[in-house]
Amino acid sequence: MSTWWAVLLASLITLGAVPAAAQQGVTDSEIIVGCSNSFSGPLAFTGEQATRFGVDLYLKYVNDLGGIHGRKVRTVYYDDGYKPQEAVANTKKLVEQDGVFAVIAPQGTAPVVATLDYLEQNRVPLLFPYQGSPVTRAKRFIFSGMTLYDRQSRVMIDYLVGQRRYKKFATVYQDDEYGKTFLTFFEKELARHGLRLVAAESIKRGATDVSAQIAKLQAATPEVTFLVLTPGPAAQALKERQKIGWKDTLMVSTGPLTDERYLALAAEAAEGVEGLSLWPDPLTSDLPGMRQYRALMQKYFPKNEPNRYSLSGYFAAMLFAEAAKRAGRNLTREGLIAALESLKGFESGILPPLTIGPDHETQKQGFWVRVEKGRFKPLTDWLRSE
Amino acid sequence: MTTATLVHVVVSGLATGCIYALMAISLVIIYNATRTLNFAQGEMLMISAFLAWASYHAFRLPLLVAMLVAVTASAVLALLIERAIIRHSIAATHFDVLIITLGLSLMLRAGAGIVWTHDEFPFPSFFSDRPIPLGPVRIAPGSLGIIGASLGLMAALYLLFTYTRFGRAMRAVAQNQRAARLMGISVERVYSGSWVLASVVGAVAGVLIAPVIFLSSKMGLIVINGFTAAVLGGFGSLPGAVLGGMLLGVLENLAPLYLPTGIKYSVPFLLLIGILMLRPSGLLGRSLQRKV
Amino acid sequence: MRRLALASLGLLLLALPWLVPRYFVFLANLIVVNAIVAIGLNLLSGYTNQLSFGHAGFLAIGAYFAALLTIHAPGVPVPLTILAAGVSTAAVGVALGVPCLRLEGLYLTMATLAFGYVVSEAILNLDWLTRGADGLRVPVAGLGPWRLATDVARYYLVLAVAVLMVLAARNLVSTRTGRAFLAIRESQIAAQAGGIHVAAYKTIAFAVSAFYTGVAGGLFAFVVGYLSPDAFDVFLSVDFVAMIIIGGLGSVPGSIIGAAVITVLHDWLAAFQNYRPLIFGAILIAGMLFMPGGIARALRVSLTRGGGV
Numbered sequence: 001m002s003t004w005w006a007v008l009l010a011s012l013i014t015l016g017a018v019p020a021a022a023q024q025g026v027t028d029s030e031i032i033v034g035c036s037n038s039f040s041g042p043l044a045f046t047g048e049q050a051t052r053f054g055v056d057l058y059l060k061y062v063n064d065l066g067g068i069h070g071r072k073v074r075t076v077y078y079d080d081g082y083k084p085q086e087a088v089a090n091t092k093k094l095v096e097q098d099g100v101f102a103v104i105a106p107q108g109t110a111p112v113v114a115t116l117d118y119l120e121q122n123r124v125p126l127l128f129p130y131q132g133s134p135v136t137r138a139k140r141f142i143f144s145g146m147t148l149y150d151r152q153s154r155v156m157i158d159y160l161v162g163q164r165r166y167k168k169f170a171t172v173y174q175d176d177e178y179g180k181t182f183l184t185f186f187e188k189e190l191a192r193h194g195l196r197l198v199a200a201e202s203i204k205r206g207a208t209d210v211s212a213q214i215a216k217l218q219a220a221t222p223e224v225t226f227l228v229l230t231p232g233p234a235a236q237a238l239k240e241r242q243k244i245g246w247k248d249t250l251m252v253s254t255g256p257l258t259d260e261r262y263l264a265l266a267a268e269a270a271e272g273v274e275g276l277s278l279w280p281d282p283l284t285s286d287l288p289g290m291r292q293y294r295a296l297m298q299k300y301f302p303k304n305e306p307n308r309y310s311l312s313g314y315f316a317a318m319l320f321a322e323a324a325k326r327a328g329r330n331l332t333r334e335g336l337i338a339a340l341e342s343l344k345g346f347e348s349g350i351l352p353p354l355t356i357g358p359d360h361e362t363q364k365q366g367f368w369v370r371v372e373k374g375r376f377k378p379l380t381d382w383l384r385s386e
Numbered sequence: 387m388t389t390a391t392l393v394h395v396v397v398s399g400l401a402t403g404c405i406y407a408l409m410a411i412s413l414v415i416i417y418n419a420t421r422t423l424n425f426a427q428g429e430m431l432m433i434s435a436f437l438a439w440a441s442y443h444a445f446r447l448p449l450l451v452a453m454l455v456a457v458t459a460s461a462v463l464a465l466l467i468e469r470a471i472i473r474h475s476i477a478a479t480h481f482d483v484l485i486i487t488l489g490l491s492l493m494l495r496a497g498a499g500i501v502w503t504h505d506e507f508p509f510p511s512f513f514s515d516r517p518i519p520l521g522p523v524r525i526a527p528g529s530l531g532i533i534g535a536s537l538g539l540m541a542a543l544y545l546l547f548t549y550t551r552f553g554r555a556m557r558a559v560a561q562n563q564r565a566a567r568l569m570g571i572s573v574e575r576v577y578s579g580s581w582v583l584a585s586v587v588g589a590v591a592g593v594l595i596a597p598v599i600f601l602s603s604k605m606g607l608i609v610i611n612g613f614t615a616a617v618l619g620g621f622g623s624l625p626g627a628v629l630g631g632m633l634l635g636v637l638e639n640l641a642p643l644y645l646p647t648g649i650k651y652s653v654p655f656l657l658l659i660g661i662l663m664l665r666p667s668g669l670l671g672r673s674l675q676r677k678v
Numbered sequence: 679m680r681r682l683a684l685a686s687l688g689l690l691l692l693a694l695p696w697l698v699p700r701y702f703v704f705l706a707n708l709i710v711v712n713a714i715v716a717i718g719l720n721l722l723s724g725y726t727n728q729l730s731f732g733h734a735g736f737l738a739i740g741a742y743f744a745a746l747l748t749i750h751a752p753g754v755p756v757p758l759t760i761l762a763a764g765v766s767t768a769a770v771g772v773a774l775g776v777p778c779l780r781l782e783g784l785y786l787t788m789a790t791l792a793f794g795y796v797v798s799e800a801i802l803n804l805d806w807l808t809r810g811a812d813g814l815r816v817p818v819a820g821l822g823p824w825r826l827a828t829d830v831a832r833y834y835l836v837l838a839v840a841v842l843m844v845l846a847a848r849n850l851v852s853t854r855t856g857r858a859f860l861a862i863r864e865s866q867i868a869a870q871a872g873g874i875h876v877a878a879y880k881t882i883a884f885a886v887s888a889f890y891t892g893v894a895g896g897l898f899a900f901v902v903g904y905l906s907p908d909a910f911d912v913f914l915s916v917d918f919v920a921m922i923i924i925g926g927l928g929s930v931p932g933s934i935i936g937a938a939v940i941t942v943l944h945d946w947l948a949a950f951q952n953y954r955p956l957i958f959g960a961i962l963i964a965g966m967l968f969m970p971g972g973i974a975r976a977l978r979v980s981l982t983r984g985g986g987v
Contacts, residue, residue: 039951040496042604044504048952078948084813084909085708085902090948092701110813114904117815133812175651175802177811177906202647206607208405208599209635211398212642215391232506232600243517243526244394265508265600269515423784474967481729481923482966488920489962496956504952610791610912617788648803655792659777662789666780 023332025101031068031324031331032099033127034076035106036090036115041081042205046309047107050130051077053297053304054313055105061296062321069329073321076100080111087111088118095124102127102336105145105316109133109177116142125333128316128362130309132256133181138359143340145316147278147363149178151385152255153185155366156276159383160224160252161193170199170222170249172213172237174229182228182254198222203233214240217249224250227257227273235265242269250274255366259308263374274379276366280350281376282306289318289349315350319362322346352382387643390523395639401529402598403635404536408591409612410619410627411543412584418560418622419580421480422472423613425487428606429494430467430585431592434460436498438593439509439601449510456589464585468578491606498603511597532594539590540628547624552579560622618658620671629669691837695830703829707901709941710836711894716921716933717847718890723919724927725851725859726883728778729787731915732794736888738801738910740767740895742808745816745905756819756826756900760839763896764889771888775881794915801907813906816899826900836897843890847930850886859883863928917944924965926974935973 025032033055038047056075063072076098078090087106094100095118102125106112112129119126120141128145129136132152136142147155160166171186173179183200190196199220201213214237217225227234234257241251253262253275260283263270280290283306293314297306304310319340326342327335341360345353356362365384369376409427416424438456441447447455471486513531517524547553558566559576567573592605599605611634619630634654641653649656661669695703715737723729744763747754754762778789801808808814819826819835826832850856858879861869870876899905917940925936943961947954969976 036948040499040955044499044603044952045506048504052951077951079951079954080948081913081954082908083914084904084906085898086944086948088902088904089701089705089708089945092704093945093948096701097699110904110906110908113813113815114902114906117903135812176908177813180805180811200647201642204651206604208595208608208611209398209402209639211395212639215387215395216643219387219391232602235508235600236598239515242515243528244391244524245517261506265506267508417784471963471967479971481927482970485920485923485966486963488916489959489966492955492959492962494959496952496954496959499952500956614788614792617785621784649799652796652799655795658792659789662781662785663777666782666785668785 023101024095024099026071026331029071031071031073031101032076033073033102033104033320034078034094034098034100035103036078036080036087036094036111037105037107038082038111039077039079041083043082043107046130047079049304049307049309050105050107050313050316051075053301054310054315055317056313057293057296057300057310058314058317058321060300062317068321068324069331071331073324075104082108082111084110084114088114091115091118095119095122100124101331102320102333104128104320105130105313107131109135109181112136123333125336127320128312130312133177137361141337143319143356143360143362145312145362147255147366147385148361149181149254150185150188151361151364152276152278152366153182153189155383155385156226156252156254157186157189157193158385159368159380161190161195166223166250167195168221168223169195169197169226170201170217170220170224171197171226171228172201172203172210172217173226174233175202175204178230178256179228182226186226203229203237205230205233207233207236210236210240211244213237214244214246218244218246222249224252227251227253227275229257231257231259231262231265234262235269238262238266238269238273252276258369258376261307263371263376267374270371270374272371274368274370275376276383277369277376277378278363278366279308279311282308282311284375287349292349311350315348318348318350319343319346319354352384388522392643393523394526395643396636397525397529397533399636399639400632401532401635402595402638403615403632404533405591405595405608405631406611406615406634407628407631408536408539408587408594409609410616410631411540411624412587412591413609413612413616414622414624414627415556415580415584415587419556420472420577422483422487423480424581424584425484425609426467426490426494426606427584427588427612428609429491429498430460430463430606431588431609432601432603432606433463433494433498434585434589435509435592435596435601435605436502438589439507439596440502442510449512452510453590453593456593457586460585460589461582464581465578468581472581473574473577495603495606502603504603506600506602509593509596509601528598532598535590535594539587543587543624546583552576556580556583614654614658617668618661620665620668623668623670626668626670633669695833700829703833704901705941705945707829707833707836707897709938710833710840711897711901712918712921712941713934713937714840714843714894714897715891715918716925716937717843717930718887718894719918720922720925720927720930720933721847721850721859721890722883722887724922724929724933725856725863726880727863728880728883729783729919730790730887731787731912731919732774732790732792732797733887733891733918734910734912734914735790735794735797736767736771736891737895737898737914738797738905738907739770740764740892741899741905741910742801742814742895743767743892744896745814745899746807748817748819748899749814752817752820756821756835757839759819760893760896764893767892767895768885768889771884771892772881774888775884778884779877779880791912791915794910794912798907798910801910808905811907813904816903816905819900829901832901836901839893839897843893844930844934847890851930855879855882860928920962922972924962924972926972929972929974932972932974939973 080086104127107130109131126142132149251273255278258275258277323339326339365382368380434456437459438452442452513527555571615630615634619626641650740763921936926932
């Protein structure tokens with residue numbers, strides 16, 4: 001009998017001992033943020049880079065300088081393996097068990113969209129998800145983390161049709177959400193110029209052979225061929241093109257693809273490929289923010305090579321920290337959102353001066369590059385889409 | 387579709403098909419001896435490819451030596467796994483062992499990700515990238531090389547099974563374990579041997595295909611194609627595995643060439659189901675006559 | 679004694695939402711949904727020995743059917759939607775089962791694997807219907823005047839359906855059909871010789887298994903609220919197989935235990951990030967080495983001191 005009383009007493013004490021937080025995720029000494037992301041499954045590499053080597057990298061720097069208004073920032077991450085149902089379970093855990101202040105840098109349209117209703121209902125800010133579908137646009141609690149795919153398509157096609165005067169376009173795309181979304185927007189943007197795609201071939205994730213698709217694309221004789229793929233299949237496509245000696249088309253990579261990974265895999269098959277770059281060159285750019293990024297990476301994770309995925313997480317944390325600073329010591333979710341909305345001409349030293357408007361998009365630009373001698377050479381200045 | 391294109395696509399498909407065939411063969415070798423389906427076959431291949439790659443870069447080894455590293459590593463890995471884990475579950479049902487190999491595949495994939503990250507890496511190839519023009523057709527040395535090496539390995543396996551003592555022992559155990567034991571064959575040795583042999587075949591396949599699909603922790607998923615090929619050809623039959631593999635590789639390439647986007651990826655699978663309807667034991671499989 | 683245990687279990691289940699942290703109710707919903715699938719899969723694989731690696735396909739069919747029905751016909755009450763999802767999936771199950779009657783062992787497994795892929799592809803490509811890769815938002819379930827808008831509300835729906843399905847399964851197993859299933863598993867030829875119409879019962883097994891999974895799919899749609907082809911890949915099918923083998927083939931309580939163990943493990947290990955599959959794999963291996971035949975068998979053995987089946 002006395003045991004039951006002891007249990008009851010203990011429970012009451014425990015419940016009473018939970019400190020009443022002024023705002024969930026914010027205590028006297030720390031701010032808690034986190035996300036559900038891919039640490040296993042098809043996007044494990046990008047997930048790990050964006051969180052542990054991206055967001056955490058910048059936050060280490062912030063914490064070392066004393067934190068934000070005296071509060072250190074702590075991160076919590078859970079693996080969802082790109083499964084929407086696990087992303088939902090993890091996100092509920094983050095909000096209800098870990099009491100996060102905001103969700104930062106989750107990845108993938110399916111896992112993110114699955115959690116949207118829940119986050120909106122519980123008024124939890126969703127900051128800079130690493131995905132490009134426009135479904136996250138202009139929502140009160142969400143701020144996008146990448147130039148959205150419709151803007152990328154518009155920038156690319158306006159440039160290629162308007163400035164370079166190309167007319168015949170084709171695309172090879174991945175048979176998933178990323179590929180199909182770009183396909184839809186390419187068709188839309190070309191229609192605006194009175195043009196159509198002459199060929200569109202899909203490649204399954206994890207395909208071993210792409211010879212048929214490349215052969216069909218060659219048969220359609222496009223002037224420009226868009227590559228909406230991940231690094232592996234993209235490199236396969238480029239090598240295949242080299243194999244069949246198909247020289248008279250310009251290969252163009254979309255934003256998410258334009259990075260050093262496919263260059264490493266395609267080697268010399270990538271020469272002359274152009275694309276829309278969403279970030280400055282992580283290894284060679286001389287911008288002050290980029291130099292600091294590399295210095296911090298060298299300091300905290302010397303074995304990890306700088307790359308665009310960790311850079312996007314790093315940038316996300318930078319925006320968060322800036323907004324949290326501006327929101328003041330009395331940090332609330334509403335305050336954070338207001339602070340983000342107040343960013344005008346914010347100098348990150350990485351991207352052009354940032355102004356966040358009512359569409360809550362943090363990135364709306366890219367610049368054109370061409371691969372020369374294994375590196376991306378900028379051809380234009382930042383191209384913007386408003 | 388020009389003839390040149392068709393030839394190119396078919397040859398490319400045959401090359402991939404050879405790899406599927408090798409994977410199918412390794413699955414069948416283990417299955418014949420132990421009646422177990424090794425879920426971890428692909429991951430074992432992946433680990434040996436990684437080890438080859440690591441040693442190639444760390445010690446500046448010639449590629450052939452690196453391949454030997456892969457083969458040796460796979461043999462050691464197979465022996466370890468078979469002795470340490472599978473042997474202890476001999477009493478368990480085949481389903482239990484299935485889950486054990488599943489657990490192994492998860493562990494190996496995660497382990498590779500922890501050691502080398504889940505990134506993708508270029509793998510050096512024995513064959514050059516420059517195509518050889520043969521009249522109007524351009525043949526890729528890579529494809530030819532893969533086909534040649536695979537056929538060579540298959541021929542070696544044929545000789546092994548037909549003319550060596552160990553090969554005959556394996557066939558005996560595959561036919562009837564009890565009788566083989568009564569004839570004085572060490573069934574345990576055959577088990578270990580099958581695992582090692584299957585791994586070695588897988589390792590060679592891995593080194594051949596890694597330049598094409600790139601080295602990464604998810605490389606092992608190719609085992610699913612191997613399984614499909616083995617069933618298509620008749621599970622348990624080695625010539626069936628070869629036939630199944632080649633057929634699957636070519637089909638997978640012809641489908642996108644002629645069929646619209648909507649169904650082109652389903653076609654190999656639908657065809658598989660169709661073939662199984664007509665020949666329930668696969669193309670070359672023997673329908674089991676069972677005595678009651 | 680047994681009735682007391684069952685009664686207290688029932689009470690515990692009813693009171694669960696108040697006994698556990700809030701997010702665990704969502705997890706409980708997933709566990710129950712997986713348990714229903716596991717029972718269905720066990721009826722096929724554990725009883726008639728037709729191992730299926732394509733059950734994620736059945737789950738997807740049930741889920742999308744329920745979601746689309748609710749979107750296009752919002753007036754239909756939820757229990758009917760779930761039932762319809764189950765029935766339509768069962769029809770697909772028969773369509774798959776009949777051609778596969780002549781297939782055995784690994785060949786049947788391969789056919790189900792292929793089926794899983796075909797379903798995935800179909801969902802992706804029929805995007806005028808399923809919204810393909812963009813994913814499908816599932817409307818909130820409606821039961822008469824009530825809207826099941828919270829995890830707790832959905833928990834009771836899921837629990838009610840599960841109780842019905844478990845009772846039905848136990849019933850099935852102890853009837854003639856169940857005994858026929860077992861006979862087929864032991865020896866198809868003997869069963870046929872003994873007068874059991876093997877083909878009919880194998881087809882029934884497929885249909886029932888698909889029905890269970892389709893019902894679970896409908897529940898899944900409402901529990902998660904969002905469907906996309908990524909949710910139903912081959913790894914999910916493998917998870918279901920792991921559930922019934924870990925739990926115990928041919929055992930209804932085993933299926934439930936297996937589903938609970940795997941689902942909870944997945945969730946608990948999420949914090950280990952990229953070590954997650956490593957630990958999960960190790961647990962699977964250890965589990966099978968120390969509990970051959972599954973948890974149900976291990977429990978039975980220890981409880982009855984070496985008793986038989």
